[in-house]
Amino acid sequence: MAGLVVVVPNPMGDRVISQAKARGYLSYSAAEAMELAFKRCSACHPEEKILKYCSRCGPPFIVVTHFMKRYIDIARAQGVDIEQLRDAEVVAIAQAWNGIIGNWENDWPQKDIKKLLEGDRALITLLETPEKDRPIEAALKDKSVPGVYMRDGLGMENKEKTGAGQQKKEKEPS
Numbered sequence: 655m656a657g658l659v660v661v662v663p664n665p666m667g668d669r670v671i672s673q674a675k676a677r678g679y680l681s682y683s684a685a686e687a688m689e690l691a692f693k694r695c696s697a698c699h700p701e702e703k704i705l706k707y708c709s710r711c712g713p714p715f716i717v718v719t720h721f722m723k724r725y726i727d728i729a730r731a732q733g734v735d736i737e738q739l740r741d742a743e744v745v746a747i748a749q750a751w752n753g754i755i756g757n758w759e760n761d762w763p764q765k766d767i768k769k770l771l772e773g774d775r776a777l778i779t780l781l782e783t784p785e786k787d788r789p790i791e792a793a794l795k796d797k798s799v800p801g802v803y804m805r806d807g808l809g810m811e812n813k814e815k816t817g818a819g820q821q822k823k824e825k826e827p828s
């Protein structure tokens with residue numbers, strides 16, 4: 655249709671826009687996804703838990719992100735004031751951590767990942783999307799983006815160096 659103009663109404667409040675993004679009507683930019691990831695994922699534990707997470711530590715972020723939804727459910731059941739992550743948010747957040755820290759989905763059998771995702775449609779769809787077709791992840795990969803310097807362990811030089819002797823990792827939050 656010639657001359658079609660998409661008007662983005664300006665009076666929309668920030669909150670309305672962020673709600674629209676969370677609901678998947680508008681997509682997150684890479685920077686917004688990163689901000690969202692840092693914000694939502696540091697509600698219960700320091701972000702170091704994520705920044706130190708690695709391919710040797712456990713399943714890829716797509717699975718970790720799914721697991722955290724369960725912890726959010728538990729926290730909510732205990733009366734903690736925390737919102738559950740919406741589909742658009744988990745998809746953006748999983749891509750953000752994949753891009754910032756690393757994506758090792760290919761090191762794991764797809765069917766195992768799928769099983770661990772327990773029918774989480776949004777993340778299963780992401781799993782089935784090639785990395786290059788994941789806009790947020792592709793944008794953050796190998797790019798120096800504000801905040802990413804933390805990936806190199808700034809401020810935690812002495813803690814992360816030795817892989818051996820670290821606490822045993824038990825993945826399954828049951």
Ligand code: HEC
Pocket residue numbers: 694695696697698699703704707711712718719722725726727729736747751823824825
């Ligand atoms: C409702 C609280 C809560 C939120 C929100 C949360 N987590 Fe967690 N997270 C936990 C708990 C509980 C554990 C398991 C106990 C622990 O290791 O402290 C955990 C553990 C982890 C671990 C360590 C896993 C391991 O075994 O090494 C990673 C990585 C992690 N979370 C990433 C994330 C990411 C990514 C997000 C955002 C999507 C997130 N967390 C949001 C509660 C939360």
